[in-house]
Structures are given as C-alpha cells and as structure tokens.
Amino acid sequence: MRPFAYVRATSLQEAADAYAAHPGSRYLGGGTNLVDLMKLGVETPGALIDVSRLPLAEIRELPDGGLRVGATVRNSDLAAHPLVRSRYPLLSRALLAGASGQLRNVATTGGNLLQRTRCGYFQDLSTPCNKREPGSGCGARDGLHRDHAVLGHSEHCIATHPSDMAVALAALDAEVELYGGAGTTRRVAAAEFHRLPGDRPEDDTVIRPGEIVTAVLLPAPAPGAVSLYRKARERASYAFALASVAVVLDLDPGDGRVRRIALAFGGLAHRPWRAAAAEARLTGAVPDPGAVRDAVDAELARARPLRDNAYKLPLARHLACDAIAELTGAHPGSPATP
Amino acid sequence: MPHATDPPAHGPVPDGAPGPAPRTPDGAPATAVRSRVALRVNGVHHELDLDHRVTLLDTLREHLDLTGAKKGCDHGQCGACTVLVEGRRANSCLLLAVALHGCEITTVEGLAGPDDTLHPLQRAFMEHDAFQCGYCTPGQLCSAVGALREAAAGHPSHATAAAALAVPGPAALSAEEVRERLSGNLCRCGAYPAIVRAVTDAGADAAATAAGAEVTP
Amino acid sequence: MSPTAATLEPATAAALGAPVPRREGREKVTGAARYAAEQHLPLRAYAWPVPATVARGRITAVDTAGALALPGVLGVLTPYDAPRLGPSDDPTLQLLQDLRVPHRGWYVALAVADTLEGARAAASAVRVTYETEPHDVTLRAGHPGLYTPEEVNGGYPAHREHGDPDGAFEEAPVRVDVRYSVPPLHNHAMEPHAATADWDAERGHLTVYDSCQGTTVVRGVLAGLFGLRADQITVLAEHVGGGFGSKGTPRPHVVLAVMATRYCGRPVTLSLPRRHMAATVGHRAPTLHHLRLGARADGTLTALTHEVTTHTSRVREFVEQAAVPARVMYAVHNSRTTHRVAALDVPTPSWMRAPGEAPGMYALESAMDELADALGMDPVELRVRNDAATEPDGGRPFSSRHLVECLREGARRFGWAGRRPPRREGALLIGAGVAAATYPVYIAPSGARAHARPDGSYLVEVNATDIGTGARTVMAQIAADALRVPLDAVSLSLGNSALPPGPVAGGSTGTASWGWAVHDACTALTDRLARHQGPLPAAGLSASADTTQSAKQKSPYARHAFGAHFAEVQADTVTGEVRVRRLLGVFAAGHILNPRTARSQLIGGMVMGLGMALTEHSGLDPASGDFVERDLAAYHVPTNADVPAIEAHWIDEHDKHLNPMGSKGIGEIGIVGAAAAIGNAVCQATGRRLRELPLTPDRVLAALDAGPEGAGRVAGP
Structure with a gap:
C-alpha cells in the first residue's frame, strides 16, 4: 500500500x-x-x-410508496429496516445471504454496488488481468475459472460481479442516484448500473469519474407481488454465490397468469443478469413448470460456459425454476413467502 | 457491559466544525500522509499520530499494545480481528484508523468489568470449553457481544424464518440462528458446537436479565 | 523402581480422567494470552517476504532501489546478499541462498522496515526479474515422472505386498474396483506462521518467539542454519494459534525473521501474509487412489489393493502415506499397498492433521461402503466381519483394538439399526453413512524436571507446546497424580527451549511423550521426597527424567487407536448443496485423561473432516503454477453454520502396553474417516457415488442430473 x-x-x-x-x-x-x-x-x-460520514445514512419512505435508501446506510441496517423487511423481503434476504454480520455492519449501500470482482487473477498482481491492467490479458481464461461468468463475458474478461444485494436491486427495478458535482444528479436503473466487460473490463459500472452514489431508490412494490432470493454456495455461510436468483412475481389472481415477473441471476455474469428473454416469455403466461423451464432455458441458451463452469447452467436453471415454483405454490415444499 | 436495545449507528456524527473543503481532522493539508487521530479504546482516550495506511487492527496491536484482537487473514475473511466500533461488531483489519477519528472502540480487553469480573460470554466460553488454540477467541467473543445486541435490537439473519422477517422484534436465538450469526468468525480448531452452546447460554441469561428488569420497577 | 513399570490406575488417580478446565482459559478469553507476533520489544522492526511470481526458473536480477528509497526501510535481503546459511535437513529452509526458483511463491527477497506498513510497501516495491523455464504442476495418473519412493512419510516402506492380491481379486466372487481423489488441502491454522526474533549481539544470544509445534526442534535447526550453539538460542512458544502439522518443523518465517534481526540488529517480527501460506508452509498433497477389494459372498475380504499416486516438490521429497492405514484395518491375506510420487514444480507438501490416514481412510472406507453395497450387506456388519485379530501387515498382536465396539456403540447411539432407506423432505434427500477410523500410537523421547518447593507447591518443567490441545492442563493432571498432590499445587513451565528437550506436538504423540517424562520425573521426585528427612531445603528438591530409553523400545504390540463415524446428511436437489445434519464419533484411544479437552479435540478433528468432505479444496493453476485458493475467502474452511450437532464419545480402554498413563493420541483420529462417513451418507441419500472430494454443489448436481450409477465399479454376481 x-x-x-x-x-x-x-x-x-x-x-x-x-x-x-x-x-x-x-x-x-x-x-x-x-x-x-x-x-x-x-x-x-x-x-x-x-x-x-456524509448525511446519507437515512432510509426514507417516498410519497409514491417507494423507498429512498441513502448511500451510506450500512448493509445490516438496510436488511433490518422494518419497511424493507415488510415490503422488500427479497432485498433483506439478499443482503443477509452475503458476507458476515460484522462486514454487513460496515459495508455501505453505495459501496456494496461498487465492490469489485473476487476473481483471483484480478486480486493477484503477478498474473495478467485486463480489468486491473488493461491490455495485460486474462489469467482466468487459461487458468482455473470455476467461479467465473457464463453469460455476457468477453474475450477480455470473464469475471463475475460478487454482490448479492445488487441482484435483488436489479429484480426490484431499483434506481441508483448519482451526484455529479455542481448540484447535478442523475439516475440509472440498477439493472443497467453494472456493465458487461466488452473491451473495457476496467469499467465495472456506468459511473463517471468523480460521481458519487448518493442513494438507491426502490419503487413501490406491486400489491400482491411475491418475491424470493436463493443462493447456492460452497459453504453454508460467508461465501460468495456460485449462482443466485432473485424473483419478483405478480400473478393475476383471476386466471393465474403472470402479470409481471422480474428474474435476475447473480454469479453468472459481470453484472446482475436480468433475464429479459425469460421474463418476456413468461409475461401473460401460466407459469406451469414446463413453461418456466422453457423460458429459463431460452435465457440460458445465450450462455457460453467455459471449461470449468458449465455446472452453473443447470444450477441456475434449477434455482430459477424452483424459486418460481415456490412462488406460484407449485412447489412440493414450503409455501410462497409473502 | 451495557445491553443496548438498539445498536448505535456506525461512526459518530460528523465531527461538527464545518470548515473549508478539503481537510483532514486537524486541518492539515490534504497532501499529508499522516494525521492526528483520536480514539477512545475501552474507555481510555488516545491521541495518536498515524500513517493513514494503519488499520484499526494494527493501531490496537502495534501502537496501543492491545494484542487481544488477532490478525488471522488481514482481509476480512476470518473474523479474528473483530472488535466493537461504536458498539457494533466490525472487522478491524479493514477499517482505517484515520477514518474512525472520534470513535469509541471496545476490544476483548475491554469486555471484563472494572473489577476484572468476566463478561458473561467470557465465563460461558470457559465453562463450555469453547476454544482450543484461543486465536479466534477474542474475535468470537466480540462478535458474540455484537450479535446478541443485534438480536436484541431485532436484526434478522439469513437463518430467520419468513414470518419473523416480516414482523420486526427481538430475535429469538435458536442454535441455528447463533451458528449463522457467528459464521463471520472462523475457528480452525472446530470449537463451533461449544461456541454455540456458550453463546446460547449467555444469550439466554442476558434475555432473562432483561426480562427481569422489565418487571422490576 | 523402574520409572516405567508403574501404570497409573484410574481408580487411585484424582486428576487424570477428570474434566479439568484449561489452565490458560482466562488468558485466552481476556486477550491476555500473547502469541509470537505480539511481543513488544523496544525498537522492534517488521519483515515482509517477497514471493516468486514464476513457477520455475532462475532469478536474473533483483532491483531493490525503489524499496530502499522508501521511508523507514532498513534493508532488503536478496539471494545476492543474504547471509549464507549452514546446513539443514530441510532444503525448504535454505532461503535466499541461490537463484533457483523451484515453485511459485518461493521466497526471493525479504524487506525489513521500522513499521509494518513500511515493510509491506517495501516488499511490493522490490522488482525481481526471472529467466523462466517450462513448468508442470499437474498430477495425473500415468504421469511420466511417477516413481515408487523407498519410504513414505512416517518412515514406512512405500510398497508392501502379501499373498497374491491380483489373483485373489480376479477369483473373488464380489469385487469393487474404484478410484478416488482428494485435492490439495491447506492447514490454515488461525494464527499465521509468525516469529519475533531478537539477536543480542553483545551477549551473542538469540531469542525467538515462534509460532511452532515444538521449540526444541526449532532451536536445533536454527543452530545449524546460523552457526550458533544450542545454548545461544532460546525459542519460546507460550501460546500457539493452532498448527495441525504445518508448524511441526521450522518453516521459512522463523529463518527469515532470524536473518532479519541478525542483519539489522533490532528485534524483528515476521508474520506471514495469509496468501503466502499455501506455497510456503506445506500442504496436504493431492492423492489419487485406486482401490480394489475382493470378497466372498459372506463379506470376507480376500483381496485388497490400495495404490496411491501423489506429488511432491522438486525441493524435497514428502510422500503422503495414504496407503498405510490399509495395512492396519482389515484381516485380508492378499494385499498390496503402494505409493507412487512425481516431483513437480509445486510447493513442498508436508504434514496436515493425520497425514496418510485422513486421505487414505477416505478412500478405503468409501470402497468398503461400495463393497457393502455390492454385497447387499450392512456396512457396519461388513467391517465387523473383517475385523483383524492381529495387525495384517506385520502380524503383531494389537495392544488393544476396539473397532468393533466403537462401531456397535456408535450404531446404538446414532440409531443405525433403524437406518431408514434414503428419504426425501421436499427438495432435500436425506441419508446416513458410516466409516471407521484409525490412527497409530507414536511416542518420542522427552525430558522433564519436577521440583518441590518448601511451601508445598510443585513446579513441573517440560518442553511441551500447547497449540490448543490442552497439553498444559493434561501435563499438570499427570504431574498431580504422580506426585499424589492436588492439581492446584502444581504449576507448569512449558513452551521454552531452555527446558529439558521435548518433542513436537505432532503425530498425536504429545501427551504420551511429554506425559511419560512428567510422570517419571514426578515419580522420582515422590521417591526422593519419601526418603527425605526433615523440612525441605530452601532451594527445594528436584528430580529429572529422560525417556529416551523407554520411548525408543520397540513394542511387541501393534498399537493403534480406532474409531467409527456416523453421519446424517441432506443433499439439496435444487442446488446440489450438501449439509451435514448429524455427525457422531465413537473412539477407542486408551485412557482419556481429560474428557473435556479430549472431546473438544475429537470434535475439532471431525469438523476438519467435514470440511475435507464438503467445502475444502485447493487447485494448482496449470498456467501460472500457483494455488488458486490462497486466501480464506477462496479456500473454504467450514463456518459455524456448516457444523451441526456433533457428538464425540469414547470407549475407555485399559491398555497396559502404551505408557504409564495408558493413553493413545487423540489429536488426529477425529478427522480420519469423517469424510468417508459423510460421502457414504451422500451416496445413500442420492443413490449416486461421488469419488472426488470435496462434494461441492457442482459435482453433486451433476451426479443427480446424470444416471443413477457412476462408472468405475465392478459389481459381483
């Protein structure tokens, strides 16, 4: 240092x-x-x-029923907030599935979004990494890459984004508020905040130099919508996701068709992966297991698994299908969470 | 040991004294790579002149000779360095001391009472043989103090059931809850089952004390 | 009286067998216990080593200018200017002596500065250039470099053969022919390897606070390396934050710390960065196992072959003795147990808790489970059927062997008899499994001194090292009983090379080795006190013991501890995640001297076995030559949430052929077999046999999604 x-x-x-x-x-x-x-x-x-220590540690209810989460709100406080727990349990769940109690006490909302990949080659100065040192190559591609991306990676970078929280925010259609100086702010959809690596893997996000994350804005939840966060990992706690899934599902109680679904994957890509193709297929459909599986497969058909990480595709498929089954009550196990 | 009902927010309020931007706590020029840092550690006030690179963990261990907090990984991956910052548990290896100017820190050395009466968790750890080599123990203890406070304040965990997540209130600590809440503290000797018993016991005692206090006028 | 003839009878012993709390408990829960890096000496400096960034080659230049220009830097040692070291048996300690780079992570320079931050910055500013050579870090069956060594770790012959194993296997009506693999594993004691070294040039004395498993051996090695007499060196290890084998002999940190203090004339602390440890402090070598078991229809084993393939480094030959436990376990006349090793461009492997037994018994006990499946026989009964009356390899009688009792008692406590067929709870598949455990009884010579003070108190001096085992407590118990005095009359001095020489805390030998010497010294002191007339002199009375003769006597008995593990697991069909629900072990390890610390140690071993089964793996990147999982975020030591209700029980053995305490070691047997029991439970739960550790979600899910039976097994009729 x-x-x-x-x-x-x-x-x-x-x-x-x-x-x-x-x-x-x-x-x-x-x-x-x-x-x-x-x-x-x-x-x-x-x-x-x-x-x-900026005065950004507040969680405030918005007039439209949404929530404004200040950028310096600690992860543990966000997960424990009564309004988050009652209206966005998905977000609490995602936060609580990440890191450890003591890390969550310190990590901030903004910092969580801006955390960098845990790719071992990125962290090791003695190996090539285009993200750390543009143009140096990618150590992971020829090395061991069990934990790496299957979707949206490029020849320059196969890293994944490690955040659990960001996956939930992507599914919740949250927005990220940025301060750009001179009193100017802008908002970016959480699902668009992180980039795919392309030929500029050094840029994790769309943030511009000097911009500060000031808040995350959560839209009011749809009445009756249910949600779920599931994470698979190598040990029971304190481990990054091999893959995770966040689902928000709004079913028409009359005909049982999907009014709206948001499906996001973690651990599969350089950013939380909003499964637009699967969502489009399921919207307006009856989410029976066959339809869900077809929709998820349509999404995962875009994947390009590498030598060591093809397991992520069946894992992601299982996670998504099971989560949706649980939310629709088609699951043989526990009932859907409220 | 106070049993806080609500964990205080991390860090004190901004240290007042608005002034010209950019500045360091004592107004030194922003090119300086050292600062005067005030910390209150186990109730004792310290003024230190520190390189900005110095973490809270190294401040404690190398500058204040408080070696209770341990360095296991130095990267927030083991929890051996856990201390309480403003009453909340944190990995001291990832905190820069300069950023904690004005903060209150409690380390394992500060858990016992002024007359050296051990904290109930310290006693429970001894009773249950909840350690072997002892290297993770100070972090486990500080983490357990923080975890019990968080539970009392109603913080949920990954192990919290859906119904309890939806209705905030003090969290009941099953063995499963204790395991999850203490999973940020690795123990390679494998003392986990005894640690869970110790924390469950001490937690139940604390809860009983708190319940008793409520009915006592 | 012969000091070794008397055996302490539990009936008359007050302290032994009692659940005495750890003597250092209060220091450990208050943070007062100081470890090697926590010695605040005046003018202390800090050292930070520089690891090689190539897997094989030669250093062509080391540019230290940038590092030396940094404030507070006291120096940078390189192979060009580091002091020349004397000889050592362990070539991994010949640091900064030549330009060769035998593996990635090998230390190529050492920065010393007056602050920790300065030392780290200086180390990262050192620029090393290399001439690289092609490297090979990938172990595989059929590697052209494989050879059969003469000996494997522990001094065992690499190859043993009895009868006609191949013929017997071919003729066996029921056969299992299977391959397993165990990846490289890391000890990762919570305290990184650390030393604070202080060279007093005026006195010509070196004091070293070292995180090690034995200070006598560290002193001896340092004396050889630095050309000092043993009496010029004091090595201290009052508290050690775990070792699990990786601190059994001196490691690079202590040699570099001594180099640094001799170089700069100030005390120096060197604590290894966690990420360096995988490459510098030893690891459990990966092992590939080929097992063939042949049996009659009634389950009687007729053939056993266990062939182990493993790696070592180009620096030093270390061969994980994974086929050795198969020489002890089951009665079978036709057997081959053999090891082949390839020297690759990898870090040097070394001891990790139960070297040999841990991976070897995973494979053997998994294969036994497969054999039970093939026979349609209960796996407990299969093991009982093949219990050995004498040690199969050497033919010696066992001093005590209660494997069957452990299996029976474990089955009773676990509820094995009612083992339900695998069942389903929602998405979870539940199953149970069993495996046996064994670990040999070793003993090493030790000295000890006992001292009676006029005030009625006693001081016992023994160079034991308490790395978390409870040695400090158990030594006091042994002393109190031998002296026939209350426990609190005994104080203890340990962890100091100035004490009578003592062996390392390793190989589960500590209690037997140090304890025997303590017993003998205290017995001799008791005799001396009995003969003494009148009040004690002001200086008190002392007696010493040295067990060199008694400990080296070859026993006519085969001496081993045994045990049995029972596991219940759940496998998640959605994620492939496996979690242990229950783990229960029953062990027969002689007389248990302190049930409290013993239980903790046995459970601790089982937890490490759980990690071996489910979460821990390391891999060498063929391209960079480095271990990929180098830190505690990537290398998954089990967390609290991974560890369910674990129970450890034992059958108290009264074995007169061990040592005066009648004890066998318990530090390692807890890990042995635990991974097999868990793997066998996963097999019952899922109907799939996974033969590659650990059982991570990717593998379990792939097995669940594939057909019901994996390849590799030859079933009988």
Missing part, C-alpha cells in the same frame, strides 16, 4: 471538489472492499475521500 492523503468530506460538493483536486483518488465508504484491494496493491489511490 502506498502512502495516501485523506480527506473527510462533510458535504457532497466538498467530496466532489476533493476528488477533482486529488488525481487518482477514491471515495471511501465502509472500505470493506477498497481497503482489502489497497492491501493487495490492486487499488493504489493517492488520496481517499471519506464519504462515510
């Missing part, structure tokens, strides 16, 4: 100014990923602009 300057910002504008004034700086939230990467030498900021 090289020495760095430290600035504690007390306002958004102050943070943006400090960022501009210090080339090569990084915003510091909870730091659970950034400090980790600094120790590894992956991140070498000249200055840290500490935004963790």
Whole structure:
C-alpha cells in the first residue's frame, strides 16, 4: 500500500471538489472492499475521500410508496429496516445471504454496488488481468475459472460481479442516484448500473469519474407481488454465490397468469443478469413448470460456459425454476413467502 | 457491559466544525500522509499520530499494545480481528484508523468489568470449553457481544424464518440462528458446537436479565 | 523402581480422567494470552517476504532501489546478499541462498522496515526479474515422472505386498474396483506462521518467539542454519494459534525473521501474509487412489489393493502415506499397498492433521461402503466381519483394538439399526453413512524436571507446546497424580527451549511423550521426597527424567487407536448443496485423561473432516503454477453454520502396553474417516457415488442430473 492523503468530506460538493483536486483518488465508504484491494496493491489511490460520514445514512419512505435508501446506510441496517423487511423481503434476504454480520455492519449501500470482482487473477498482481491492467490479458481464461461468468463475458474478461444485494436491486427495478458535482444528479436503473466487460473490463459500472452514489431508490412494490432470493454456495455461510436468483412475481389472481415477473441471476455474469428473454416469455403466461423451464432455458441458451463452469447452467436453471415454483405454490415444499 | 436495545449507528456524527473543503481532522493539508487521530479504546482516550495506511487492527496491536484482537487473514475473511466500533461488531483489519477519528472502540480487553469480573460470554466460553488454540477467541467473543445486541435490537439473519422477517422484534436465538450469526468468525480448531452452546447460554441469561428488569420497577 | 513399570490406575488417580478446565482459559478469553507476533520489544522492526511470481526458473536480477528509497526501510535481503546459511535437513529452509526458483511463491527477497506498513510497501516495491523455464504442476495418473519412493512419510516402506492380491481379486466372487481423489488441502491454522526474533549481539544470544509445534526442534535447526550453539538460542512458544502439522518443523518465517534481526540488529517480527501460506508452509498433497477389494459372498475380504499416486516438490521429497492405514484395518491375506510420487514444480507438501490416514481412510472406507453395497450387506456388519485379530501387515498382536465396539456403540447411539432407506423432505434427500477410523500410537523421547518447593507447591518443567490441545492442563493432571498432590499445587513451565528437550506436538504423540517424562520425573521426585528427612531445603528438591530409553523400545504390540463415524446428511436437489445434519464419533484411544479437552479435540478433528468432505479444496493453476485458493475467502474452511450437532464419545480402554498413563493420541483420529462417513451418507441419500472430494454443489448436481450409477465399479454376481 502506498502512502495516501485523506480527506473527510462533510458535504457532497466538498467530496466532489476533493476528488477533482486529488488525481487518482477514491471515495471511501465502509472500505470493506477498497481497503482489502489497497492491501493487495490492486487499488493504489493517492488520496481517499471519506464519504462515510456524509448525511446519507437515512432510509426514507417516498410519497409514491417507494423507498429512498441513502448511500451510506450500512448493509445490516438496510436488511433490518422494518419497511424493507415488510415490503422488500427479497432485498433483506439478499443482503443477509452475503458476507458476515460484522462486514454487513460496515459495508455501505453505495459501496456494496461498487465492490469489485473476487476473481483471483484480478486480486493477484503477478498474473495478467485486463480489468486491473488493461491490455495485460486474462489469467482466468487459461487458468482455473470455476467461479467465473457464463453469460455476457468477453474475450477480455470473464469475471463475475460478487454482490448479492445488487441482484435483488436489479429484480426490484431499483434506481441508483448519482451526484455529479455542481448540484447535478442523475439516475440509472440498477439493472443497467453494472456493465458487461466488452473491451473495457476496467469499467465495472456506468459511473463517471468523480460521481458519487448518493442513494438507491426502490419503487413501490406491486400489491400482491411475491418475491424470493436463493443462493447456492460452497459453504453454508460467508461465501460468495456460485449462482443466485432473485424473483419478483405478480400473478393475476383471476386466471393465474403472470402479470409481471422480474428474474435476475447473480454469479453468472459481470453484472446482475436480468433475464429479459425469460421474463418476456413468461409475461401473460401460466407459469406451469414446463413453461418456466422453457423460458429459463431460452435465457440460458445465450450462455457460453467455459471449461470449468458449465455446472452453473443447470444450477441456475434449477434455482430459477424452483424459486418460481415456490412462488406460484407449485412447489412440493414450503409455501410462497409473502 | 451495557445491553443496548438498539445498536448505535456506525461512526459518530460528523465531527461538527464545518470548515473549508478539503481537510483532514486537524486541518492539515490534504497532501499529508499522516494525521492526528483520536480514539477512545475501552474507555481510555488516545491521541495518536498515524500513517493513514494503519488499520484499526494494527493501531490496537502495534501502537496501543492491545494484542487481544488477532490478525488471522488481514482481509476480512476470518473474523479474528473483530472488535466493537461504536458498539457494533466490525472487522478491524479493514477499517482505517484515520477514518474512525472520534470513535469509541471496545476490544476483548475491554469486555471484563472494572473489577476484572468476566463478561458473561467470557465465563460461558470457559465453562463450555469453547476454544482450543484461543486465536479466534477474542474475535468470537466480540462478535458474540455484537450479535446478541443485534438480536436484541431485532436484526434478522439469513437463518430467520419468513414470518419473523416480516414482523420486526427481538430475535429469538435458536442454535441455528447463533451458528449463522457467528459464521463471520472462523475457528480452525472446530470449537463451533461449544461456541454455540456458550453463546446460547449467555444469550439466554442476558434475555432473562432483561426480562427481569422489565418487571422490576 | 523402574520409572516405567508403574501404570497409573484410574481408580487411585484424582486428576487424570477428570474434566479439568484449561489452565490458560482466562488468558485466552481476556486477550491476555500473547502469541509470537505480539511481543513488544523496544525498537522492534517488521519483515515482509517477497514471493516468486514464476513457477520455475532462475532469478536474473533483483532491483531493490525503489524499496530502499522508501521511508523507514532498513534493508532488503536478496539471494545476492543474504547471509549464507549452514546446513539443514530441510532444503525448504535454505532461503535466499541461490537463484533457483523451484515453485511459485518461493521466497526471493525479504524487506525489513521500522513499521509494518513500511515493510509491506517495501516488499511490493522490490522488482525481481526471472529467466523462466517450462513448468508442470499437474498430477495425473500415468504421469511420466511417477516413481515408487523407498519410504513414505512416517518412515514406512512405500510398497508392501502379501499373498497374491491380483489373483485373489480376479477369483473373488464380489469385487469393487474404484478410484478416488482428494485435492490439495491447506492447514490454515488461525494464527499465521509468525516469529519475533531478537539477536543480542553483545551477549551473542538469540531469542525467538515462534509460532511452532515444538521449540526444541526449532532451536536445533536454527543452530545449524546460523552457526550458533544450542545454548545461544532460546525459542519460546507460550501460546500457539493452532498448527495441525504445518508448524511441526521450522518453516521459512522463523529463518527469515532470524536473518532479519541478525542483519539489522533490532528485534524483528515476521508474520506471514495469509496468501503466502499455501506455497510456503506445506500442504496436504493431492492423492489419487485406486482401490480394489475382493470378497466372498459372506463379506470376507480376500483381496485388497490400495495404490496411491501423489506429488511432491522438486525441493524435497514428502510422500503422503495414504496407503498405510490399509495395512492396519482389515484381516485380508492378499494385499498390496503402494505409493507412487512425481516431483513437480509445486510447493513442498508436508504434514496436515493425520497425514496418510485422513486421505487414505477416505478412500478405503468409501470402497468398503461400495463393497457393502455390492454385497447387499450392512456396512457396519461388513467391517465387523473383517475385523483383524492381529495387525495384517506385520502380524503383531494389537495392544488393544476396539473397532468393533466403537462401531456397535456408535450404531446404538446414532440409531443405525433403524437406518431408514434414503428419504426425501421436499427438495432435500436425506441419508446416513458410516466409516471407521484409525490412527497409530507414536511416542518420542522427552525430558522433564519436577521440583518441590518448601511451601508445598510443585513446579513441573517440560518442553511441551500447547497449540490448543490442552497439553498444559493434561501435563499438570499427570504431574498431580504422580506426585499424589492436588492439581492446584502444581504449576507448569512449558513452551521454552531452555527446558529439558521435548518433542513436537505432532503425530498425536504429545501427551504420551511429554506425559511419560512428567510422570517419571514426578515419580522420582515422590521417591526422593519419601526418603527425605526433615523440612525441605530452601532451594527445594528436584528430580529429572529422560525417556529416551523407554520411548525408543520397540513394542511387541501393534498399537493403534480406532474409531467409527456416523453421519446424517441432506443433499439439496435444487442446488446440489450438501449439509451435514448429524455427525457422531465413537473412539477407542486408551485412557482419556481429560474428557473435556479430549472431546473438544475429537470434535475439532471431525469438523476438519467435514470440511475435507464438503467445502475444502485447493487447485494448482496449470498456467501460472500457483494455488488458486490462497486466501480464506477462496479456500473454504467450514463456518459455524456448516457444523451441526456433533457428538464425540469414547470407549475407555485399559491398555497396559502404551505408557504409564495408558493413553493413545487423540489429536488426529477425529478427522480420519469423517469424510468417508459423510460421502457414504451422500451416496445413500442420492443413490449416486461421488469419488472426488470435496462434494461441492457442482459435482453433486451433476451426479443427480446424470444416471443413477457412476462408472468405475465392478459389481459381483
């Protein structure tokens, strides 16, 4: 870790100014990923602009019934918030499926979105990685890549995004609010916030230099919609997803057809993977097991598994089909969550 | 040990004193790579001059000679460094000391009472033989203190059933809940079953004490 | 009286057999217990090693200019300028002595600075250039480099053969011919390997606080490497944060720390970064197993072959003795147990909890389960049917062997007799499995001193190392009973090379080895006190013991601990995730001296076995030559949530052929067989036999989605 300057910002504008004034700086939230990467030498900021004490730690109900989650709300507080638990249990579940109690106490909403891949080659300075060092190559492609992407990867990068929370946000049609300086903000759909690697794997997200995540906005939940987050991992806790799925399902109680479905996968791609093809097939359809399987297969037909990770396709298919079955009551096991 | 009903928010309020941007806690120029950092550790106030690279864990271990918090991985992957920051458990290896200016820290050395009376969890760990090599133990203890507070404050976990998730309130700690809530603390000696018994016992005692306090005027 | 003749009878012993709490418990729960890196010496500096970033080749240059320019850097040692070391038996300790890079992660430089942050920054600023050579890190059956070594770890012959195993197998009416594999595994004790070394040039004395499993051996090796006399070195290990074999002999950290303190004249702490450990402190080598079992229709084994293929490094030959337990377990006249090894461009493997037995018994006990399936026989009964009256390999009688009793008692406690057919709960498949366990009784010579003070208290000095086993507590119990005094009259000094020499805490030998010496010293002191007239002199009275003669005596008996594991598991048909619901072990390991610490140790071994079965795996990247799972996020040690209700029980044996305490080691047997029991349970639950550890979701799901029976088995009629 090289020495760095430290600035504690007390306002958004102050943070943006400090960022501009210090080339090569990084915003510091909870730091659970950034400090980790600094120790590894992956991140070498000249200055840290500490935004963790900005007044962005509020969860506020919006007039339209949605929720505004400040960027510095800690993951544990977000998961425990009564309105999140009652209206967006999917989000609580996703958060609680990630990391550990002590990490969730520190990690922020904004930081969770901006966390970087856990690809071992990205973390190891002695191996090539286009994300860490553009143009150096991809160590994972020729190396061991059991945990890597099956969807949307490129010849330059096969990393996955590690967040559980972001998968839930993608399924919930959340938006990410960004402060761009001089009082300007913009909003980006959570599902569009993270990028596919293409030929610029160094850019994880669509965030522009100096922009600060200020909030996540959750739309009001559809009455009667049910949701679920399921994650498969190598140990029972404290492990990243091999694959995960977030589903929000709104069924017409009259004819049992799908009014709306949101299906997002984690652990399969460089970003939370919103399964648009599957959603389109299921919308207006009766979600019987056969239809669901066909829809999920249509989505996964786009996958290009690598030597070590083809298992992710049946795993994702199982997860999605089972989750939807559980939500429609077709599941032989437990009833659908409210 | 206070049994907080609500875990306080992480970090104190911004340290007031609005001033010209950008600045460090003591107003040093932003090119400085060191800062004066004030920390209150186990009730004792410390003013330190620290390289910004120094983590809270290394501050405790190398600068304050408080070696109770352990370095197992230095990357937030084992939990041996767990301490309480503003009453909440955190991996001290991933926290930069400079960012904690003004914070209250409790380490394993601060769990016992002023007359060296052990914390109920410390006693329970000894009673249940909840450790072998002892290296993860301080982190387990601080984590358990934090986890019991979180449960009392109604924080859910991955193990919380759907019905309980929907209705906030103090979380009942089954063995399964304790296992999940303490899964951020690895123990290679495999003392987990004894740790769960110790935390369950101490948690039940704490809950009984709290319940008793409610009916006592 | 011969100091070894007396055996402590449990009936008269007050402390032994009692569930005495750990003596250091309070220090450990208050944070007062100090470990190797936690010694605050004046002017202490910090060292940070630089690992090689190529898998094979030669260093052509080391540029230290950037590192030396950083503030607070005291120096950078490289192979070009590091002090020359004296000889050592272990070539992995010949650090910075030449330009060769035998594997990735091999240390090529060492940065020393006055702060931890400075040392880390300096290490990352060192620029090393290499001339690379093609490397090979991939073990496979049929690798052209495979050879049969003379010996395997533990000093066992690599190859043993009895009767006509091939002919007997061909003639057997029921046959199993199967292959299993176990990946590389890492010890990952929670305390990283660390040392604080302090060279006092004026006194010519070196003090080292080391995270190790035995200070006597560390002192000896350091003396050889640095050209010092043993009495110029003190090695201290009051508290050690686990070892599991990886701290059994000195590892690079302590050699580099001593180099650094001798170089800069200040105390130096070196704590290995977790990510370096996979390549530098040893690992359990991967093992490929080929097993063939032949049996008569009544289950009697007629043929057994266990062929193990494994790797070692090009630095040092270490051969995991995974076929050795098959020489102990079952009565079979026609057998071949053999090992082949290839020296690859990999880090040097070493001891990890129950080397040999842990992977070997996974394979053997899985194959026994397959044989039971093929026979349509209860797997408990199959093992009972083949119980051995004498050690199959050497023909010696067992000093005690209660495998059948462990199986029966375990079956009773677990409810095995009512083992239900595999069942389904929603998406979960539930099943149960059993496997046997064994671990040999080893013993090593040790010294000890006992001292009676005029105030009626006693000091016992023994160079035991308490790495979490409870040695400190059990040694005091042994002393109290031998002295016939209350436990709290005994204080203990250990973990210090200035004490009488003691062996390492390894091979489950500690209690027997140190304890025997403690017993003898205390018995001698008791005799001396009995003869003493009048009050004790102010200096007290002492007695010493050295068990070199008694411990080295070859026993006419085959001495082994045995056990049985029972597991109930669930396999999720949606995700392929397997979780253990119940794990129960029953062990026969001599007299259990402290049920409290013993239970913890046995359960701890079972937890590590659970990890071996389900979560732990490491792999070498053929391209980079590196272990991929190097940190604790990628290498999945079981978490609390993975570990269900685990029970450990035992059958107290009264074995007069062991040592004065009648104890067998218990540090390792808990892991042996646990993975097989879990794997066998998964097989019952799913109807699929998986033969590659660990049983991760990808593999389980693939098996569930494939046909009901995997390939590789030859079933009988």
